[in-house]
Structures are given as C-alpha cells and as structure tokens.
Amino acid sequence: MACSYRFLDAISNPNYRKAIMPIEPTLMELKGVGFTYPTGLTPALANVDLAIYEGEFVGLIGPTGSGKSTLVQLLNGLLQPTEGIVLYRNRPIGREISGVELRREVGVVFQFPETQLFEPTVFDDVAFGPKNLGLSRREIERRVFKALEAVGLGFEEFAHRSPFSLSGGEMRRAAIAGVLAMEPKMLVLDEPTCGLDARGRNELLEMLATLNSAGLTVILVTHNMDEVARLAMRLVVLDDGRIVLDGPPATVFSQADRITEMGLDLPATSVLLRRLRERGIEVPTELFEISSTCEAIVDALRRRA
Ligand SMILES: Nc1ncnc2c1ncn2[C@@H]1O[C@H](COP(=O)(O)OP(=O)(O)OP(=O)(O)O)[C@@H](O)[C@H]1O
Ligand SMILES: [Mg+2]
Numbered sequence: 001m002a003c004s005y006r007f008l009d010a011i012s013n014p015n016y017r018k019a020i021m022p023i024e025p026t027l028m029e030l031k032g033v034g035f036t037y038p039t040g041l042t043p044a045l046a047n048v049d050l051a052i053y054e055g056e057f058v059g060l061i062g063p064t065g066s067g068k069s070t071l072v073q074l075l076n077g078l079l080q081p082t083e084g085i086v087l088y089r090n091r092p093i094g095r096e097i098s099g100v101e102l103r104r105e106v107g108v109v110f111q112f113p114e115t116q117l118f119e120p121t122v123f124d125d126v127a128f129g130p131k132n133l134g135l136s137r138r139e140i141e142r143r144v145f146k147a148l149e150a151v152g153l154g155f156e157e158f159a160h161r162s163p164f165s166l167s168g169g170e171m172r173r174a175a176i177a178g179v180l181a182m183e184p185k186m187l188v189l190d191e192p193t194c195g196l197d198a199r200g201r202n203e204l205l206e207m208l209a210t211l212n213s214a215g216l217t218v219i220l221v222t223h224n225m226d227e228v229a230r231l232a233m234r235l236v237v238l239d240d241g242r243i244v245l246d247g248p249p250a251t252v253f254s255q256a257d258r259i260t261e262m263g264l265d266l267p268a269t270s271v272l273l274r275r276l277r278e279r280g281i282e283v284p285t286e287l288f289e290i291s292s293t294c295e296a297i298v299d300a301l302r303r304r305a
Contacts, residue, residue, distance in 0.1 A: 024053040027186055028075060030107070035070055044070040045241045048084070052186070052219065052268060057212045059228030059249070062222045063140055063263045066219045067228050068214030069111075071238065072190050075219070076106040086212040107184035108176070113175035117163040122153070125163050128186030129182045147177040151207060168198035176204075184247050193224065207232060229253065229267040229288035237262075251288035269293040277299070 007125060033048040045067045052058060060068050073079040074086055077099035088105060091097040110116075119125040122298075126144045135143070145155045152175040158166070163174055172192070189208070191200040209231055212218045212224065222228055225235050228249065235252040237245035239262050253259060253270050260266065273293065275286045284299045287293045 010137050024055055026051050026087075026269075027054050028052040029090075030074070030081075030084065030088045031087070031092030031228060032084035033074065033081045033267075035067075035079060036082050037070075043082075043241050045074070045081075045238075046083075048241075050215060050236065050243060052244075053187075054217055055212070056216060056234060057232050058207075058220070059234060059235045060219055060238065061223070061225070061228060061264065066238040067188045067241040068137070068238055069190055071108075072108060072188050072219075072221060075188055076108045077102040078108075091122075096260070099153055104182055106188060106253060107179035107182055107183055109176050109179050109187070109189040109193060111190055113179075113192075113304070114163075114168065117171060117175055117178075121160050122148070122177075123159040123172060126159075126177045126181050129178060130165055133182075143181045143183065144177075147181040148174075150180055150211065151177045153177065169196050169203075171195065172200075172206070172268045173207075176207075180211075184216070184218065187211065188219040190265060191223065192220070193222065193227065200287060201227075203277045212250035223264075225253075225265045225267045226269075226288070229270070249288060256285075273297075291305075 022097060028051070030048050030050045033045060033050075034043050035045040036043045037087060059284075060070050060071065063177070070079065074081055077086075077093050080094055082284050088097050088102055093099070093102055117125050119128060123144055126147055127140050130140045130143045144159065148155050148158060153170060153173055158170070158174070163171060166174060176189075176192070187208075193204055196204065205227060208218055208220065220232065223269070232249060235245070235247065235249050236243055236251060237259075244262075245255060245258070249267075252287045253266055256266055256270070256274065269288050269290065270285060273283050273296070276283050276297065277285060281300050282303070283296045287296055
C-alpha cells in the first residue's frame with residue numbers, strides 16, 4: 001500500500017475519496033521501484049511507491065528530467081525496474097503477467113503518437129492492434145468504429161482516408177484511437193496536447209474526461225498545470241526521480257512555494273487568486289475553473305462594497 005498520508009488526504013477531502021478509498025480495487029502498484037538506465041550515472045527513478053486505483057484520473061507532473069516518461073514506460077512493461085516491483089492487479093509484471101499481456105490492459109500514448117501512423121488508411125491503422133489479437137473481422141470493425149467515434153473522428157468520414165491526409169490534430173486522434181481499439185483498462189498519455197491549438201487541446205481533454213467517466217483509468221503526463229488542475233482528481237508530483245507530493249489538486253497547489261521552487265507553474269487561476277489575497281481581497285486560493293474563480297472574486301468584492 002502507498003504512503004499512509006494519502007489516505008489521510010482522502011478522509012479530509014470528499015472529492016478525493018472516489019480516487020483513493022481502498023474500496024476501489026488497486027489496478028497498478030509500484031513498490032520500492034527504482035530505475036537506472038544502462039548508461040545513466042544516477043537513477044532516473046528512486047524509491048517510488050505508488051498505487052493507482054481503478055477509475056482514477058491521475059495527473060503526473062514534474063520538471064523536465066524528473067522521471068515522468070520513465071515511469072510511463074514502467075507502467076506498461078516497456079522498461080523493467082532495476083529495483084522493486086510493479087504489480088498489475090496484484091500480479092507482478094514479468095513473473096505472473098507478461099509484457100505482452102500487460103500492454104493489452106495498459107495503453108500508452110507516447111509523445112507525438114502521430115509519427116507512428118503507417119497504414120494506408122485510418123481504418124487499417126486503428127485496426128492494427130486488434131488484428132494482432134486475432135479477433136474476428138466483425139469484432140475488429142466494432143472496435144475501430146467505437147474507437148474512432150470516441151476520439152471524435154466519424155467512421156464514415158475518416159475510416160477510409162489516408163492518415164497522412166489528416167490535419168495534425170486529427171492524426172493525433174487517429175493514433176489515440178489505435179490505442180483505444182485495444183480496449184485497455186488504463187490509458188497513459190505522455191504530453192498528449194503538446195503542439196495542439198487551444199481547440200484541439202480542449203477537445204482532447206474533454207475526450208479524456210468522457211472516457212474516464214465511462215470507467216477508464218487515465219494517467220495524464222503534462223507540463224500544463226491548468227489542464228491537470230481542472231481534470232485530474234489526484235496529482236502525483238515527481239522531482240529528481242522521487243514522488244514528492246501526491247494528493248488532490250487543491251492540496252498539491254496549496255504548496256505553492258514548493259511547486260514554484262521545482263520550476264513548475266501554478267494554475268493561472270491560483271496565481272490570480274493569490275495575488276488578490278496579497279492585495280487584501282478575501283478569496284479562496286485553490287479554484288481551477290474560470291467560472292467558479294469568477295464567482296468567488298465577485299462575491300469577495302461584493303462583501304467589501
Ligand atoms: N534512454 C535513456 N538513457 C539514459 N538516460 C535517460 C534515458 N531516457 C531518459 N534518461 C534520463 O532519465 C531521467 C528522467 O528522464 P525522463 O525522460 O523520464 O524525464 P521526464 O520527466 O519525462 O522529462 P520531460 O518533462 O523533459 O519529458 C533524465 O535524467 C534523463 O536524462
Ligand atoms: Mg518526458
């Protein structure tokens with residue numbers, strides 16, 4: 001089990017309860033995990049204890065080089081820890097569950113996944129994984145249809161186009177559909193919004209929220225604090241290969257000095273609310289939605305008037 005203070009957080013914050021109460025089965029657990037690259041002089045990850053519970057939406061944040069992408073590769077068995085163990089549904093990876101089996105359960109969307117599109121049509125690209133599972137034609141078609149619809153690419157319009165005729169944002173969605181077509185239990189995305197415009201970013205994030213509401217466990221790696229503050233129920237913060245904070249966004253971002261010392265941003269709403277408080281305006285500091293932030297400011301100003 002992960003550190004006990006995480007469970008104290010759960011008790012004090014009702015929004016966090018869904019994320020980490022032990023009634024939700026543990027999907028993935030890292031126990032005393034360390035990882036040093038063969039050419040690495042220092043560990044990329046050290047002493048990582050982390051439990052991911054079914055249905056969670058976890059934001060994984062941390063400065064450049066803190067070990068986020070290394071952790072992502074440990075979660076789907078592409079890398080094996082050099083210390084400790086990783087378990088999927090209590091089965092140690094590499095012993096009771098193979099990497100191949102694990103990758104059916106844990107889908108990973110790497111940075112710029114569109115660079116991995118290669119089939120002549122979007123259909124073939126999305127169908128690539130399911131075909132390798134040896135599924136029937138009918139089941140493959142069902143999965144491709146469902147995955148394309150989930151990422152907002154209508155089957156009729158997109159399935160028979162060349163992936164290379166799509167826009168950058170559409171290509172990225174087609175690549176994500178390929179991962180979803182494997183029907184994973186957990187989806188891990190490494191900076192999926194990088195390089196997208198505001199609309200592309202918002203649509204992708206909305207899609208992740210919808211998938212999570214439907215039961216998919218989501219882990220989102222990002223440098224965008226506004227994104228994770230709004231979406232994630234829990235944030236795990238890595239610094240220099242170690243987990244330094246783990247809790248709901250409001251708790252994590254209440255440690256403003258620690259976050260900024262690491263070189264990370266605070267969400268824009270937190271910065272604004274903190275500045276207003278410094279100016280003597282009594283607003284809460286940990287709101288992440290524009291509408292609730294606006295309401296809180298209007299309320300505070302009305303109280304002053
Ligand atoms: N293939 C590799 N060989 C050797 N060292 C590596 C390799 N990949 C990463 N590292 C090192 O491991 C550490 C963690 O890297 P990682 O890519 O996991 O960081 P990150 O948090 O994903 O960073 P970023 O935000 O820049 O993507 C860094 O010190 C990095 O230099
Ligand atoms: Mg990375």
